[in-house]
Amino acid sequence: MKFQKIFHLEFTYGLRNVTTWLYFLVQLVLAFLWMIGNYIHDARDGYFMVNAPIVIGAVTVLCMVVWLLIGASVAGDAAARDVETRMYSLTYTAPASKAEYLGGRFLGALGLNFIILLGIPLGLLISLYFTGIEPEIMGPFRLGAYSTTFFYLILPNMFIVTAIQFSLSALTKRSMASYLGGAILFVAAFILGQVLQNKGIWGNLIDPVGFTPIQSQLSNEWSPLEKNTRLLALEGTLLLNRLLWLAIALGMLALTYFRFGFTLPETGQKRKQSIQPETPATSLTRGNGGLGKALPQLKGMFSLATHLRQLRLLTWKGFLQIGKSFTGLPLLAAIAVMASFALEGNLKAKGVPLLPKTDHLLNLLTASITEIDFFYMVIALLTVYYAGELVWRERESGLSEIAHATPVPEWVLFMSKLLALGLVMVGWLAFLMSAGIVAQLVRGGSPGIRLYLQGFFGLQLVDCLLFALLALFVHVLVNQKFVAHLVALLVYGFILFAPSLGVEHKLLVYGASPKWSYTDMVGYGISLVPWLWFKLYWVAWALLVGVAAKLLWVRSREGSVKSRFHLAGRRFTRSTASVTFVSAGLVLTLGSFIFYNTNVLNDYTSASESLEERAEYEKRYRQYKHRPQPLLTNTRLHVEIYPEQRQVDIRAIYFLVNSTKSTIDTIHLATTPGVQTTKVTFDRPATKLLADERLRHQMYALSAPLRPGDSLQLHFEAHYKTQGFTNSGADVSVMANSTNFRNYEWLPSIGYQDYRELDDAGSRKEYGLSPRPITASLYDEKARLTAPFAERVSVDAVVGTNGNQTVVGPGELRRTWTKGNRKYFHYVTDAPIRNEYNFFSAKYAVHEKRWEDVVIQIYYDPGQKENLERMMKSVQASLEYYTHQFGPYPHRQIRFVSYPGYGFGNHAAPINITAQEGFFILNPEKDERGFDLITAVVAHEVAHQWWGNQVDPALVEGSGLLSESLAWYSAMGVLEKHYGPAHLQKLLSFLREEYKVPKTKASVPLLQATDWYHNYRKGPMVLYALSRYMGKDRVNGALRSLLKKHALGKPPFPTSLDLYRELKTAAPDSLQPLLHDFFEKNTFWELKTEQATARQVESGKWQVTLDVQARKFIVDSVGVETVLQMNDWVEIGVLGPSEEGQESGRVLYQQKHLINSAKQRIIVEVPGKPARTDIDPNNLLIDWDMKDNIGEVKLEKRAQ
């Protein structure tokens, strides 16, 4: 009865509470938005049905992760409301047992959370069945999808989370403790779970809401077939997870039951101090006689100085309040230490340590307000929490009645909170800076204190303060602590995800600005100016927000909106008005100035507008796709680069040849965005038929048509001038110390441009375009006629720049000269190149060597010379190896050119290969794997001069096999020949580490593959396996033959089928089945050593008996598995015991054996004591579990 009453009161109390319904609504809306905003697009792109069981599960766990953070007040309130409302003196003393009291309260909270979480399925159903989703992406309605989610996820999660939050609050008697519980569970689910997700089952177990397993199943673990059909089942790690967390939850409840007492936590402390003072007898005398002293007659003085002193005091007290608490500076220091540890992973690129440079560290340790960065997101959440504590301090302690009546103006009160929060932020940045400096010193770097101070306290602090102000304002405005937390979270969510919500202009997202950057080569470059304008604009807004906060600051008991606005009107004094006026004026002028820059001086195109333009381009001009057009064969350029003015002027002549069989009367010209293309003329009369400025398409009718074989000159000028800045910052093409642009970015192209078409199925449908595959089919013969920038051109370019800079362009540098303060460079290609090339201009240093008659040059930033020799040696080795194995290098120069940025930025255009600064600050010496990534990557990039720039694959499925796979395969040969087999092994293990196997085996065959795993890992590995099966010479011979047929770059362009044909020709009959397995089917082998025994047959001779298991099967692209009969030659290896300091022992035996049954016994004789056996020791076959291939040899007693 009592229990029922307690439960009933708790439950109905919650139902009357508006926050309960707010949480319910949040869950409903979140579920709806996640479905409509995210999963529906994936479904349209064909990844799964939008109502697939796993999608329903995924949305549910996503909502639950949010619920962990916001819904904690329900459990906390139920457990600790009595203490916080001081009702405890009545309830604790009432004759209800602990079980009744706690049980009723807990069940009440459970009931409320149940209602809140019902929002998720409701939101799902609304999004799926009331928004008119097209039936093509909907599977059949399955009750099981909802019920499994409900019973395996929602119900257990509800119990687990409520129990833990309730227990923490009940034990500490503080409702905030439930938020702590929520935060811990959030960390476990969202952070630990994600971090550990690849570490076996730990990631799945540690996650209390099942977020990690569901998300990884959705993203890649399940095949498409499973995603659409498989229901969640209580088995495996999910079952274990549920049981584990239920046990934890029950344990917490039991602990709460035993430890909870109907007492107050502070009572013990209070007793000690509550000795009543003796009242001196003198004071009992009425009248003034006994008092001795008169009252002090000092009066307060009120002037600006007084208010500033008050501000100082209040700021300091506020800072101490936040800073001294455990969640203040100590926590921030701990986070900074964590951030410092996290640097370990970030100061590596592809596993190679980077030189610890200040600017790079600064880049890693800072993040703008709009950036999704783990540590700064934690700081933002803490800022919101701190803001709440600061705003509510007086009122929560009950001091407000006195404090609010003191003569302190509202602006002092608000400013003091802001400054206090600002000081806390300064503390955080100081910790972070120290952590960065320590991390740098530990790694042997030398900290640039000046740069650190600028970055942290000049740039980062602005973002922190802007957000702090916003958080305070929300708390002042909302005037309900927990609702304000929620509102602030929503506001922050908006700031983070505004672009995805369609709000892209940074004038509309609080605090947003283009990002600043700093690199060795260009310093802040041109990133600081737009940053500054946007921040000034937001500071002006911040002033307005501050004024609003001052006006709405609550210091009376009047909470109603009406009276607060009434009061605000009273507070709107003359000085407030002038501040408002000035800042509103600033907002307007700064905003207009920015708008002028982003939208008037520059084209502002939102993402959706750009999609629309692409769609329209296709609709209007695709009709001209197959119209005969002349071919570009020769380009003559005069380029003037003005780095300081950030301007480039180009005069150009295109030599066009009609290489088709029909006459051409119309020329289609596709111009480029961001430059002005002017003075388009032909060497014969022509009329402009059309100039579509928006879609950038022009048409010219030739008065005299161009007959087959005839040629034509096209003259034009292109002008580039940076005008102010854009919404995404300033265009970095031309900067004071770095100019870098590609021909096709600025120069017009001939004909219809395929690459402008929309690719993904969802957007194509949205814009009413006919469906087509993202990548053209391998068997689409028409598609083989195009490849990006495939035409072979000769380029003759004269480029002028500042006198102190160097220009790098395509081809040979014929001549340089100086004219006034400008320097000119004349570059001419010595053989036609693919129509893709860059021009660079910067203060470069050059490192130069030769290989035979080829000049090798590395253009680098003078400070970054650590890796030059290493790169040079690899280029030489590569040229040597590729020339001999595949065919000649067609040019007499090859270059690596540096440009600003922290990535690798490797791109192999003909002759000139780019590399960002990040590539130059790699520190392979410190690589624990002993692997020289620089040498390998350089070999890979040089290989692209053959595979990519000579053999230029058609833009169809499987094209990566001809470029990336061949480039890595070629690099393997360089490493093996010039650096030794050990280096090859390290490259192989690097590739295995860097390009992880997908979670699902479902895939198209290698010939059609387009993903990273196939292009960068399976492709090279298969080619390597073939070289082991049929000999390197045969494989390289096939490649040589492929190169010979396609080096000239004439359509139809080669595809993976051409490579496959060459390999088939080169392979003996016995290996044809293996080729088929590798290329035409997605084949897997599962090889396993069951047991291995050995006995000594005579001195120095051992007989080894292996029992091996083998399974071979193919998996199609949806995930259907078909078992095949095993009948393959597989290497069997036997190794001796490993010597000290060696990883593996001596190879005693390695031979191919025909494995043709699921279980097979193999007996071999070896000349030494065996320790291990290995089936397929070089992992030549596609076997994702390589560990079980190895067997430890059991030695049998000598048979005597």
Next chain:
Amino acid sequence: MESQKISLSIRNVSKTYANGVQALSNINLDIPPGMYGLLGPNGAGKSTLMRTLATLQEPNEGSIHLGDIDVLRQKEEVRQTLGYLPQEFGVYPKVSAEEMLDYFAVLKGITQRASRKEVTEGLLKQTNLWDRRKQKLGGFSGGMKQRFGVAVALLGNPKLLIVDEPTAGLDPAERVRFLNLLSEVAENSVVLLSTHIVEDVSELCTNMAIINKGQILLQANTQQAVANLEGKIWRKLTDKNTLPALEQEHQVISAKLLSGRTMVHIHSGENPGNRFELVEPDLEDVYFATMTGCYGQSQKVKEVVQL
């Protein structure tokens, strides 16, 4: 200038809360310098009036002036000369009394370190907290906390001191000490003391008002009010069960238990007979007579107070 005395005038002040409760209804008061008692039962609207005077609440209508200062519009000026001791308040538990008082001294505009030291020392001594100045406020008893509140209210020598139910939590000795302090302040300032304890007013306040259900029932000089009842209050010791009959016949203003029997006071212009004897009226009789509508400006409120 220091000795210039200002008075507080309240005109037509009304306040209705959002939930419809009318807390103040057309209040008019003139409060001269000195101690002024505001007497009324719980929930009469005293605290609402006090908070309104202390700038923490807005009336729906009416005006309030402290000398030349418009209290409702010039809040900042009022606060500069205001001392306010609310009925209920909390403190930061981990801060010492001295530190907290020093903090409030700055908030009240006393920013010079030396003056602050002087003021806080004086007030801590006056409120008998000097020995406890280093102790954390979290360990203070109710009375000590109340005295600390007094010290804060007295900071900056306020011209207007508003004390809301100050003696509720004090032991008799502390109460005496506190009232002494108030009367000293009252020599130069307006001191408004709200209470439901009649003795607080009768002992100290020259002028007083009685408020109930948001209305001023009586505004008078304390002594005058008592004198006005001279010859009109009669008493009789009787049994509890005769009370209903007496209420039928007479204007009973109070009935309280005395050694197991009931002492009844009635209001009557002439000798009611029936073995009633005339008593010398005191402020309590004024209060009860006012509350029952026998006395004062307002319309009759039929209410028998059982104590």
